[in-house]
Amino acid sequence: MTGRQRLAAAGAALSHQREWFAGTRAEAERGRPLALVNADAPQEIFRAMDVPYVVNQWWASIISAKRMSGRYLEALRGRGLPDDIEQYSALPLAEALAPRADDAPWGGLPRPSLVLAECTGDSMRRMFGLWESELGVPFLPLESAVAENVPTEWWTLMRHDWESAVGPARIDLLEQELRALVPRLEELTGAAYDPDRLAEVMALSNEQAEWNRRTRDLLARAPRCPVPVNDVIPAVMIPQWHRGTRWATSAAENLYREVSALVEKDHAVVEDERRRLMWIGRGLWFDMNFYRSFEESHGAVFVWSMYLALAADAYARYGEDPLRALAARFCAFRDQMYTPPWSVEWYVKEAKEHRVDGVVHLISPDSRSSWFTTHALEAAGVPVLEIRADNADGRSLDPSALHRQVADWIRALP
């Protein structure tokens, strides 16, 4: 059987998110503290303090999906700030600096009480510093440390042996930063940090990661792809931003059970599945239908995006000390997807396990080490199409030209 009906898990996640955001927004407008937190920063600390937070990149994806990125980025430009650097991370700031309008996505992001981000690259600290200097919102920075040497197969170590995967120096650094951060958060929000609550949050988020791992493994093994990737992404990522809640863990379990049932019924996105594709890079938020646009014409289905795979491999951290485990979750998080050898070996592993016929590799302007990713995949016998565009900035590519480019490449696959 085939079909285009939306996954129930995706629909439920999207509904929940709208409802959650409306409630969070209303509470923030009534004066409840709200944090804006970067995607790769330890959000669990807020969960353990019962301080609501919005993930910077999730909100950027909403702005982009509503095709508001161009207008907001112009607001940056109008202030003499760059509108062509790290747009994905800059969009919420751009919105905050833009004139308020009635058509803001989902009513607009309320002014946060604080922003938290790791200082990745050269721009992040400066960009988030503008929340403080331009808008008076306190910015709490965390370091983004680099290891000299790392073991290659991180995905086999991370869940239990993260000390050897990441190395104690980086974990110590973030753990100490978090210990210093807690009193500052308590001061800014009036909330109290509870280590026992963090232990519960970590346990729930680990359970969520296990369900995601089962789902990923199921999809990798399924004879034909049973679910479209643009459904999997929201079904995984929205619960990801609610990590550490019972709702999120249940959502991950529900996704697994739904996918499992579809596999049992031999459901396929494309009845005559001829090409299995992998999408490396961030989601193409301004055109999510892109992922399904080669199904009927080419029998080609995207079976992989990093969102489920990261949810499966990159988050689980077990350990006695929840704060240290949390530090281990995030102090090397970006390396898992962007830094060789971790990134490239993981992509090759995932490509093989998902039996892909080719990889579409989106290279954003701030992508890292993309040559090595492409090289490793091609060395493993996986054809790669590189696309250079910013995933959140609809101005950076022509959708029809992109479609033609990918269609031609699929036709030429061996």
Next chain:
Amino acid sequence: MAPSDTTHRAAAALRAAHDDPLLHARDWAARGRPVVGYVGADTPVELITAAGALPVRLTGRPGRDTRRARAYLDGAVDPHTVNLLAGLLAPEGPALDLLVLTHDCDASVQLFHTLRELRRIRAEELPPFHFADLLHLPGEATRRYNLRGLRRLADQLGAWRGAALTPAELEEAVAAHNTARAARRELRGRRAAELSGADALRWYTAGTVMPPGLYARTLTEALSAPGTPPPGRPLLLSGSAHDTAAVYDTLEAGGWRVVGDDHDSGDSADQPPVTEPTLEGLAEHYTREVRPATARTARERAGAAAAGVKEGRAEAFLCYCRRHDDAHRWDFPAQRAAAPVPSALLHDQPYGEIDTTGLDALSDRPATEVAS
């Protein structure tokens, strides 16, 4: 007092070191002593000196063929760093016994990751290298992390040369580099009134490729007689760092005189001395005192712009950003607001070059932005 022959010779020696950055490295190596190249404005050079090696900051060379390096260092990476990689990959590249890289900016991190992966997949012949992950947030956690990193680097250097670094060696190295710092402080104080911007940059740059004691003596001698700067409209320069004077030469040929700069190769090289010749002292120094441009806040850079304009009596402020070294652009509005002179932003500039057409705007208008 007219400059003596000795003063002229000292100035020529500094210029020669800038023009041929491996001049002293070759001399050092010819005497059988090791040369350690480094990448990163916050490299703890004292440890390299303490290990008996000459620390030589790697410089790019405008015009070098960078195609192979660009393939590896794909994406938005500063062309200066791509140029450094091209130099390392070239058969005629620097003969280094060891390379040390730091985390002074994202491009240096990308270079390290690229070298590490090239070594792992055995794609290129490379010198041995170490990475010192020195970070710069003000918290105590960062200082402790840096101390750990410095201990590790000291151990690595000890293992590399076959004998641990001793406290006496470290003390001697710190003293030598402190003399160089003292001489650079003098250079900073006098450059605006006595030197062209290009010569000031050359003299700073010489300090990154010469033995520290020799550099201190040479620079002190070069500064022993007051100089007379060439004419030109005083300009304060911010943005990307420069490891050659090419951009300065173009600016000054066009009627400007760079009286100050806040990038990592210019006046920022003016640092206070290391007060305690130990790893703890270096950790304190390299966490709190040696802060690359990327580690300074917009407010700090705006304050530096205001102070720099005042000190150098600058009549204009320019933020020059190379293509893919454009994070400085986040700071420009604050700098522009703080600097009470006409300001301009040039971005997307090529390595070692400047498109000066945008500078016309500095004549009267308060601020403008130009991309090539």
